[in-house]
Amino acid sequence: MFEFLIRPGSFDLFLNIGIIILKIAVVIGVVMLHVAYATYFERKVIGHIQVRMGPMEVGPHGILQPIADMLKLFFKEDIIPEKADKPVFYFAPIISLMAALSSLAVIPFFDGFVIADINIGLLFILALSSLGSYGLILSGWSSDSKYSFLGGLRSSAQVISYEIAMGMSLVGVMIMAGSLNLTEIVKAQAAYPTGMYAIPQFLGFFVFIIAAIAETNRSPFDLPECESELVAGYFVEYSGMRFALFYAAEYIGMIIMGSLAVTCFLGGWTIPAFITAVLPFLKYVPGIVWFALKLYVIIFFYYWIRATLPRYRYDQLMAIGWKVLIPLSLLNIVITGIIKIMVD
Amino acid sequence: MLEFFFGYLSLVIIIFSLLVVLSKNAIHSVLYMLVMFFHVAGIYLLLQAEFLAAVQIIVYAGAILVLFLFAIMLLNLREELSAEQLTDGWPASLAVVAGLLLTLMLSLGGFTTTFNGSWSPEKIKEITFTKALGQALYTGYILPFEVASIILLVAIVGAIVLAKRRLN
Numbered sequence: 067m068f069e070f071l072i073r074p075g076s077f078d079l080f081l082n083i084g085i086i087i088l089k090i091a092v093v094i095g096v097v098m099l100h101v102a103y104a105t106y107f108e109r110k111v112i113g114h115i116q117v118r119m120g121p122m123e124v125g126p127h128g129i130l131q132p133i134a135d136m137l138k139l140f141f142k143e144d145i146i147p148e149k150a151d152k153p154v155f156y157f158a159p160i161i162s163l164m165a166a167l168s169s170l171a172v173i174p175f176f177d178g179f180v181i182a183d184i185n186i187g188l189l190f191i192l193a194l195s196s197l198g199s200y201g202l203i204l205s206g207w208s209s210d211s212k213y214s215f216l217g218g219l220r221s222s223a224q225v226i227s228y229e230i231a232m233g234m235s236l237v238g239v240m241i242m243a244g245s246l247n248l249t250e251i252v253k254a255q256a257a258y259p260t261g262m263y264a265i266p267q268f269l270g271f272f273v274f275i276i277a278a279i280a281e282t283n284r285s286p287f288d289l290p291e292c293e294s295e296l297v298a299g300y301f302v303e304y305s306g307m308r309f310a311l312f313y314a315a316e317y318i319g320m321i322i323m324g325s326l327a328v329t330c331f332l333g334g335w336t337i338p339a340f341i342t343a344v345l346p347f348l349k350y351v352p353g354i355v356w357f358a359l360k361l362y363v364i365i366f367f368y369y370w371i372r373a374t375l376p377r378y379r380y381d382q383l384m385a386i387g388w389k390v391l392i393p394l395s396l397l398n399i400v401i402t403g404i405i406k407i408m409v410d
Numbered sequence: 411m412l413e414f415f416f417g418y419l420s421l422v423i424i425i426f427s428l429l430v431v432l433s434k435n436a437i438h439s440v441l442y443m444l445v446m447f448f449h450v451a452g453i454y455l456l457l458q459a460e461f462l463a464a465v466q467i468i469v470y471a472g473a474i475l476v477l478f479l480f481a482i483m484l485l486n487l488r489e490e491l492s493a494e495q496l497t498d499g500w501p502a503s504l505a506v507v508a509g510l511l512l513t514l515m516l517s518l519g520g521f522t523t524t525f526n527g528s529w530s531p532e533k534i535k536e537i538t539f540t541k542a543l544g545q546a547l548y549t550g551y552i553l554p555f556e557v558a559s560i561i562l563l564v565a566i567v568g569a570i571v572l573a574k575r576r577l578n
Binding site: 154185186193196225226246 | 437441444460461463464465467471472473476480483484538539540
């Protein structure tokens with residue numbers, strides 16, 4: 067009954083599916099571990115910026131704190147509001163987490179390692195990040211609480227506004243690389259004189275970083291969940307595991323946006339050729355190390371901003387998105403296009 | 411395999427389109443429409459049109475449908491509609507839809523699987539769909555493309571004028 071397994075063609079198919087499943091398991095496992103320790107890293111960084119120690123109790127220097135948090139959330143009682151729209155309430159955190167996890171499929175972590183090497187990788191991530199906003203809006207609506215409802219409304223308006231700026235800030239990269247495939251973009255950057263697009267595309271990079279903070283609902287643009295006005299915003303009625311799903315989705319979203327910044331603007335797993343010309347031994351450092359290093363610089367930047375800047379007012383947030391970032395990214399597209407035509 | 415995927419996608423599209431119209435809860439309607447949009451994107455993928463698939467999700471699911479949700483939430487249509495029937499004229503609509511379906515069925519035989527013009531499927535596959543679409547849009551079809559963008563601009567200006575008039 068298993069003859070089809072022995073036939074060479076079908077065996078290859080099964081082998082391929084097996085390799086893909088193995089890759090998915092590795093990526094999800096590693097990213098989830100990073101998510102757990104990103105929370106620890108964040109508390110430590112913010113603690114030290116505010117001249118505190120951060121978590122210290124669980125394990126040496128609080129190193130086991132994320133595991134304790136995970137266990138606590140896992141065993142907490144799952145409370146569902148009486149008047150909640152139950153199916154939507156159940157689905158909202160799953161939509162958020164699935165949208166965030168699926169985006170990981172197209173990110174090239176190092177040379178040749180990407181789960182799905184598709185032609186439209188960049189658009190795929192933009193599409194899934196717009197899907198992720200449904201989790202926020204629907205959780206806010208279905209909880210039947212005015213705080214979460216206001217959080218949901220704020221996030222829908224915010225995400226729509228900043229998605230435009232973010233998408234358009236990446237157009238400059240698309241024009242320079244001539245491709246939407248993330249692996250191709252990294253290779254095009256390695257061939258470019260500066261080795262990373264952050265230098266010629268500084269305007270796009272600036273817009274992208276700001277829009278990415280707003281996309282992931284992080285401070286200073288965390289109006290959908292600002293605790294002093296809305297308690298916790300859209301997920302105020304969620305508890306236990308469902309709350310943990312939202313929390314994980316937010317941190318995976320940060321890792322996705324950071325990875326996108328690394329692959330599109332900072333050269334991905336490569337380092338600029340002029341650095342290897344001076345220090346040739348750096349060529350032997352594996353690409354994943356460079357990728358993780360750049361990613362953690364971006365993530366540290368997120369924490370730094372959170373610890374430094376106060377929250378914006380809502381009309382200021384909208385004004386920055388529509389009147390500053392979108393015109394800047396349009397200007398960037400025009401300049402990049404003109405230079406591209408003149409150089410060719 | 412392709413037929414199986416096509417069958418699945420079209421079945422889901424039909425079922426969820428019906429659910430969009432039949433559901434009495436406006437938010438649930440929008441959610442059914444979201445599922446439907448994803449399956450329409452799947453049909454584009456089957457046709458090797460990956461750019462259209464991504465844009466379908468970014469524009470329709472990501473922007474337009476979120477605006478729908480926004481509007482519905484502001485109107486606060488949380489209560490389900492209690493009316494048994496929303497319109498009286500449904501026999502007439504049914505007749506029109508049946509007529510359209512019949513016309514489609516009769517015209518199915520006229521479809522052929524060839525192509526017109528210089529863009530053969532092999533050529534599109536070779537230079538990838540996104541590039542082919544860009545080249546076709548910005549060379550042969552530049553005038554219709556610009557006209558469409560001007561129509562959209564007029565709509566935006568119109569919306570702003572209407573909103574401003576109410577403010578004054």
